[in-house]
Amino acid sequence: MNWKHGIISAIVLIAVWQLTVTLTGVASFILPSPLRVANALWHSRALIAEHAWVTLAEVILGLIIGSILGIVTAINLATSSTARAILRPILVFSQAIPVFALAPLLTLWFGYGMGSKIIMAVMIIYFPVASAFFDGLMKTPSGYLDLAQTMAATQSRELWHIRMRAAMPSLGSGLRLAAVYAPIGAVIGEWVGASKGLGYLMLLANGRVKTDLLFATLIVLAVLTVCLHLCVDILARRLAKDH
Amino acid sequence: MIAAPSITFSGAAEFSGAPLFDNITLEIKGGEWTCLLGPSGVGKTTVLRIIAGLDSAVNFRGKIISSDGKTLQNRTAYMAQNDLLFPWLTLLDNVCIGATLRGDHVEKTRAIEMISRVGLAGHEGKKPSQLSGGQRQRGALARTLMEDRPVILLDEPFSALDAKTRADMQELAAELLTDRTVLLVTHDPAEAARLSHQAIVMHSTGLQHIDMPATPPVRGIDDPQTLATQGKMLKILREGPQ
Structure with a gap:
């Protein structure tokens, strides 16, 4: 995405938003104007930042742990037919359970702190990462494997030097998805039960009819997600370099 | 490098129950270039893959014997159309x-x-x-x-190159792979006529040996005998066994 296009889109969106508020005369607790939201963002910046740090920490930790677990699972599935036979049905079945439905249970088990939110983020990104990387590991060009076989490559070296390297673009795709999903997991966890985080702050603002603060928090969350996506996108491009 | 052995490949292969080739015996001479030609789908690449010890989708019944009595495992090098x-x-x-x-x-x-x-x-x-x-x-x-490695298996390695580069590569490969046992699978009669000590056309009914010019490879691209051999091979490829 070109950054100039992004700025133009944002200006158009804000203009439409302001126009809607002006033309309909809607009450500010239903839909605050962009100016009111900017005002709330500025005046509550310390409060929002305090909660944003918590959410960001949950998301990043969730992303790291979930990605590592996804990568390890993919390697196990790709190298062991026994693992495939046992784990695959479990993985597919686990996807039939909406992770969101488990949020109350996770809060019950792991408490109101960051732990339950990190686990939510981990659970939501684990499958896309594992699935994308596994797919890449199973699609190594057959010519590469033929060459490795005639060169008497050891299985572990073939995996490390060829299959994993060839699967890097697929891993990058999985990580891109994970960067978008992880904040959703963390925020849903915060909605169900938390004392900190942007999700908690949004609920709090909503309950007190501080709709401008709710919008300001939402915007910060969106900006965080976009920044995270951009960072992961840079990483994914590096992984896919030369492919 | 240890002396390059001769290889005798004999047997039959079937694909999904249908015979691909039946009881063929291919003698690949030690230290020489053997070219295997034939129409697509006749099983040339399959023969090469079986010798290389690579997975092929066929059921092969037969044996591969090397003149020094040793297994070919870890003694072959492989080059394909794609540089890999x-x-x-x-x-x-x-x-x-x-x-x-x-x-x-x-x-x-x-x-x-x-x-x-x-x-x-x-x-x-x-x-x-x-x-x-x-x-x-x-x-x-x-x-x-x-x-x-003493045995080199080449599966159409020059077919994706332009004419000039192909001719250059053929000469370079022939020079650098001298004294090794080379099996070259190719679609190109011109390539076979230039590079082979012996050339064999693979048909669905069996193998046909081609008489090669007395001059050793690499033969000139405009050498009359080479061109005549090339023409003969093309005729066999078009019209079937003769």
Whole structure:
């Protein structure tokens, strides 16, 4: 995405938003104007930042742990037919359970702190990462494997030097998805039960009819997600370099 | 390098219950170039893959005997139509990949020498994407030489190259792979006529040996005998066994 296009889109969106508020005369607790939201963002910046740090920490930790677990699972599935036979049905079945439905249970088990939110983020990104990387590991060009076989490559070296390297673009795709999903997991966890985080702050603002603060928090969350996506996108491009 | 053995390949193969080839015996002479020609789908590549010990979709019943009585495992090097250079590695690392994959000591000095022998000196640090098609195939040849195997299996390695590059590569490969047992699978009668000590056309009914010119390979592209042999092969390919 070109950054100039992004700025133009944002200006158009804000203009439409302001126009809607002006033309309909809607009450500010239903839909605050962009100016009111900017005002709330500025005046509550310390409060929002305090909660944003918590959410960001949950998301990043969730992303790291979930990605590592996804990568390890993919390697196990790709190298062991026994693992495939046992784990695959479990993985597919686990996807039939909406992770969101488990949020109350996770809060019950792991408490109101960051732990339950990190686990939510981990659970939501684990499958896309594992699935994308596994797919890449199973699609190594057959010519590469033929060459490795005639060169008497050891299985572990073939995996490390060829299959994993060839699967890097697929891993990058999985990580891109994970960067978008992880904040959703963390925020849903915060909605169900938390004392900190942007999700908690949004609920709090909503309950007190501080709709401008709710919008300001939402915007910060969106900006965080976009920044995270951009960072992961840079990483994914590096992984896919030369492919 | 140890002496290159002769190989006798004999047997039958079937694909999904239907015979692909039936009781053929292919004699690949030691230290010489044998070209295997034939129409698509006749099983040329399958023969090569079976000798290389690679997975093929067919059920093969038969045997592969080498003249020195040893197994061919770890004694063959393989070059395909695609150069199979790993795009994320430099040319030097690609040439060394065999040792890397086996966990052996990587002989960089020898690899640089091989790269120089194929005419790519100075390109060691380049990625395959920075090389032309011909240069990449030279890189693949350097990697094959680096393996230093007595038996070389070539599956149409020059077919994707333009005419000039192809002719250059044929000469370079013939020069550098002298005294090795080479099996070249090709669609191109001109290539077979230039490079073969013996050329064999594979038909669905069996193998047909072609009389080769008395001159040794590599033969000139405009040599009358080579051109006549090329014409004869093309006729056989078009009209079937004669």
